[in-house]
Amino acid sequence: MKNKLYILLFLVFLFSGTTLWAQQKATPKAGEGISSFLLRHNRSPKKYYDDFIELNKQKLGKNNVLKVGMTYVIPPVKKSTTASAKTTSAKNTGARNTASESAGIKQPSSKAKSTKIGTTINEPLFGKQLANVKVTSNRLAGACFYVVSGHGGPDPGAIGKVGRYELHEDEYAYDIALRLARNLMQEGAEVHIIIQDAKDGIRDDSYLSNSKRETCMGDAIPLNQVQRLQQRCDKINALYRKDRKNHSYCRAIFIHVDSRSKGKQTDVFFYYSNKKGDSKRLANNMKDTFESKYGKHQPNRGFSGTVSGRNLYVLSHTTPASVFVELGNIQNAFDQRRLVMNSNRQALAKWLMEGFLKDYKEKK
Known part of the structure; x- marks a missing residue:
């Protein structure tokens, strides 16, 4: 026993x-x-x-x-x-640069290649309520986009204040970037979301909570500015080397919010690479789109946004043609309304998508 x-x-x-x-x-x-x-x-x-x-x-x-x-x-x-x-x-395996997952979230690029009308794509990055994206058009079929919200991780970017609330540039740029990415996917495009947050999703709050969770497609974002910018350029360029074989139109967009004196109200303005004609045309098409939208929705206000060439790091170091967008002055009370109202953030995303659509039609 x-x-x-x-x-x-x-x-x-x-x-x-x-x-x-x-x-x-x-x-x-x-x-x-x-x-x-x-x-x-x-x-x-x-x-x-x-x-x-x-x-x-x-x-x-x-x-x-x-x-x-x-x-x-x-x-x-x-x-x-x-x-x-x-x-x-x-x-x-062997394809982290084309379909990486970040913090439990699959890249849209893994399922969004020239998707047919009626197809539903599941993208958890957009949040539970908006994760399912139905493709409703093929107007951007064959096009590929790299959507990059500025700053993130250890760097919040510019910070504005509304009463006791802080407005962090990276949070608002990210929300608009997600909305833009979703709009592009609905039009049949392939979309790579370069800066990602595992939890945020698309938010309708006026005052977006701040965090340092953002990654560059799963990799920690460096604090050093040059390393941070080079990291996102490297991601885009690696993706582009494969995407250009299947897509005749590939474009990158960098979304930021400017910071100036509180009394300085600004409209959305655009920068392009001095070395790329396609970049200049894209920036001008974006500006023209916004100008027409302001003419329709705010005819008495007018639009004073500008387009100019700049040798910004991300414009110079990304292979595909790209555009750099400043959405307004985060310190100005009037421009802050453009950010804190979710309907305005959605309008910005929609107009950016339509700017891409205008440019894509001209390219074709």
Whole structure:
């Protein structure tokens, strides 16, 4: 009887020990975020992100940043999600630059290639209520876009104030970028959202909460300005090298909010690359679109937005033609209405989409 008990205890110890020994651990690469780390180890961030934080919360830096040289526990595979984890891994193997997932969110580019009218695309980046995007037009079929909201992560950009509320440039630029991306997808375009937040989605609040969660397609955003800008340029250029084989029209847009003296009211204005004719034409088409919209919706006000060439870093270092947009002065009370009202943010996104549409028709 004692021998049987010893054998039983030995077997229990053996199997429990095997479980412990099988626990997978690894160290992150320099600049790697949680999502990229999970993907590299065949775990879908959407299913394992929270588990990873729970297992490693004592080892994470501020805002859940991975520390180089630190060993982290990789969440064990869930039986019910094994198939989906393998599918996610297969989609991303050898193709992180074309269909990366960020913080549990799939890139729109993985499902948005010349999509047919009536197709529904699921893009969790837009939030639960708006995640399903129905393609209602093919006006931008064959076109590809790289939508980049300015700043993000450790850099909030310009900061304005309305009473006790702070308006952070990166939050408002991001919300408008998401709205624009969704509009473009509805028109049948392929869209890459370069700066991503795992939780925000499209928000209708007037005063958007601030965070430092944003990543550059899953990678932590550097604090150093040049490194930060180069990172997003590298992402775009890597995607473009593949996209240009399947798309005759590829364009990037960088969305920002300016900061000037409180008394300086400004309209939306556009910068283009001095070295690219397509960039200049795009900026002018954007400006013309806004001018016509203001003429229709605010005929007595007029539009004073401008177009000018600038050798800005992101315009000079991205391969596809691009446009840099400043949406107004975040310090000015009148311009702030353009940001805090969700209907205005939606209008800005719609007009930017129509600017692209005008340019695309001319290119064709």
